[in-house]
Amino acid sequence: MIVGKLKPIEEIVSSVSEFKNILILSCGSCVTVCLSGGDREAQALGREIIQDKYHKQDPPTIKLDTIQRQCERDLIKTFLEIPPGTDAILSTACGAGVQTLAETFEHLPVIPALNTTFLGALDEPGVWREKCQGCGDCVLTQTAGICPVSRCAKRIFNGPCGGSSRGKCEIDSEVDCAWQLIIDRLKTLGRLDDYEKISPPKDWSSDRSGGPRKTERAANDYFR
Amino acid sequence: MSFFQVNNKCNGCLACVQNCPATALSYRDQGEKRKLLHNMTRCARCGNCWRVCPQDAVEFQHLLSGGWDDVATMDLLRCVVCGEPLYTMDFSYTLSEKLDKDVENLCPLHRKTRAMDTWKRVSPEKTKPEEAEK
Numbered sequence: 466m467i468v469g470k471l472k473p474i475e476e477i478v479s480s481v482s483e484f485k486n487i488l489i490l491s492c493g494s495c496v497t498v499c500l501s502g503g504d505r506e507a508q509a510l511g512r513e514i515i516q517d518k519y520h521k522q523d524p525p526t527i528k529l530d531t532i533q534r535q536c537e538r539d540l541i542k543t544f545l546e547i548p549p550g551t552d553a554i555l556s557t558a559c560g561a562g563v564q565t566l567a568e569t570f571e572h573l574p575v576i577p578a579l580n581t582t583f584l585g586a587l588d589e590p591g592v593w594r595e596k597c598q599g600c601g602d603c604v605l606t607q608t609a610g611i612c613p614v615s616r617c618a619k620r621i622f623n624g625p626c627g628g629s630s631r632g633k634c635e636i637d638s639e640v641d642c643a644w645q646l647i648i649d650r651l652k653t654l655g656r657l658d659d660y661e662k663i664s665p666p667k668d669w670s671s672d673r674s675g676g677p678r679k680t681e682r683a684a685n686d687y688f689r
Numbered sequence: 690m691s692f693f694q695v696n697n698k699c700n701g702c703l704a705c706v707q708n709c710p711a712t713a714l715s716y717r718d719q720g721e722k723r724k725l726l727h728n729m730t731r732c733a734r735c736g737n738c739w740r741v742c743p744q745d746a747v748e749f750q751h752l753l754s755g756g757w758d759d760v761a762t763m764d765l766l767r768c769v770v771c772g773e774p775l776y777t778m779d780f781s782y783t784l785s786e787k788l789d790k791d792v793e794n795l796c797p798l799h800r801k802t803r804a805m806d807t808w809k810r811v812s813p814e815k816t817k818p819e820e821a822e823k
Contacts, residue, residue, distance in 0.1 A: 533734050533753050540736045544753055684708040684737065 466586070467495040467559045468593045469502055469579040471510070477555070478519040480576050484553040487514070488528050489578070490545075490566070492535040492558035499593050502557030502579045504531045510557065510578060535562030541569050584615075601671030601678065607664060609650035616643035622664035692752050693727035693738075699746035701725065705738035714738060768796035770803075 471477075481487055489507045497503025507529050515524040528548045534540060535558035547554075553574045556563045559581040567575040583595040598615045604622070605612060614620050618636045619628075624644030628635030632645040651657045671678075693714075701723045706714040713731035717724045732752070739749035764778040773796045776784075784792050795803055 534736070537736060539740065540749075540753075544750060684710060684741070 466498055466584070466593075467561075467581060468499045468583050468585040468595075469496045469557075469559050469581045471501055471506065471557070472578055472580055474510075474513055474519075477510070477576075477578050478514060481514070481525065481553060481555055482520075484574070485523075485525050486528070486548075486550045486552050487525050487555050488530060488548060488551045488553070489514075489555045489557065490535065491529070491531040492556075492562050493531050493533040494535075496557060496559060496562075496579060497531075499585075499587075500591070502559075504529075507531065507557050510555075535559075536565050538565050538569050541565060547573070598672075600667075600669070601675075602668060604664075604667070607659065607662070608647050609654060609656070609659070611643055611646045611650060613643050613647070616641070616646070622667060691727055692729060692755050693732065694748040694751045695725065695746045696748055697746075698744040699725070699742075700744055702743065704741050704743055705747060708737050708741045710735060710737055766794045768799055769794050770799040771796060 489511050491497070491502055491504050491507035493503065496506075500506065511527040511529055515527055517524060528551070530545070532541060532545050535556065547570065551573065553576060554566055554570065555576050555578050556566055557578045558566070559579065560577065561581075563575055563577045584597040584599060585593040585595045588594050595615050597612060600614045604614070613622055613624060617624060618634055618640075619626055621644070624647070625642050626644075629642040629645055632642055634640040634642045648657070648660060651660050669675075701716075703716055703725075706716055706725070711731045711733040713728050713733070715726040715728070717726060734752050736749055739747040766775050766778055766781055767773060768775055775794055775796060781792055781794070793800075793803075
C-alpha cells in the first residue's frame, strides 16, 4: 500500500494560514490503513488546527469529509460535495489523491497535509516498511521474493556488498541486509544455485528515468 | 440489506459482473429468473461497476456512505456515583477474573475521590485526635 506520514503541524498550519473555511478531506484507502490520513487522523488534525496558539487572528472554520478513494476523478466529481464557502481543501491523501483533487476542483487550492513516503507493507502492528519502488520491471523472481531495489540501500543486483555485517546493513544496525535475506530465502527454497547467476545491468528505462509513466488497460483485456 | 444496490433501470446485462476487477459481482440464472449477486468481502469499492453500467443503474453512493450495522448488544455498567457509562458486564467479569478481585464500578474521577475519602478516613491525622485538636 501507499504509506504516508503527516507533515509537521507547523508546516500544515502555515500552508493554510490565508484560508478561513477549510475542508479537511481524508481518504478511505491506503492512508487510512497506515494510520496517517484517514478519518481519525483528519478529525485529530481538525481539532489541532483550530487551536489559538497557531493563529494571530481567529482560527479557520474546519469541515471534515472522507471519500473512499481520492485518486479517482470521476468518483470525486460525482460523489464529493464541497461545502458552500470552502476556500481551500486540506487533503490527507497521498500525492496522487491531492493531484486528482487539484485537477477536479481547478479553482480551489488543494493543500497536502501528508508526505507520501513509500510503497510498503505492514510488518507488525503499527510498523510499515518500504517494499517496492515501482521500478516497472520486477526482479522478485530472481531474488527469492525480496526486492533489492527498495530494500538494499545501494540497489545492487549482485550482493551483498562489503557493508553487510551479521545480516544487517551498514547504514543502520536495525536495517536488514536485503541480500542476506535473499540468500537465506534461497536456502529455504533449496535454490541456492540461483545465487550463482550473475544479474546483468538493469534496464532502468521503465523506472522514473523514462519520465512520468502511464498505463492503459481495459477490463478483461489480458490474454486476449 | 446489501450495500451494493441497483435501481429499477438495471436490465441484467451483466456489464458490471464482467468488468468487476475484484470478482465481487456474480449472477445466478435459476428457472425463469436471473439473480445479480454481490460479495462485500471481495468488493474493493473501486466504482468500476458504476462506471461501466450502460443503464446508470448502480447506486454506488450506498457503498460510500452506508449506515451502521448492529453487531452485538451487551449489558452496560455505569459509575455508581455519577452514572457515567464505564464498560460491559462481561468486561467487568473478565477484569475481575484477571485481577482475582471484585471491581468497583467507578469512573476515573470518582475512583480518585473514593481513594481520597478512604485516605482521609484512615490517615494519621484522623487517627490522632490529640494532634487534630492542636
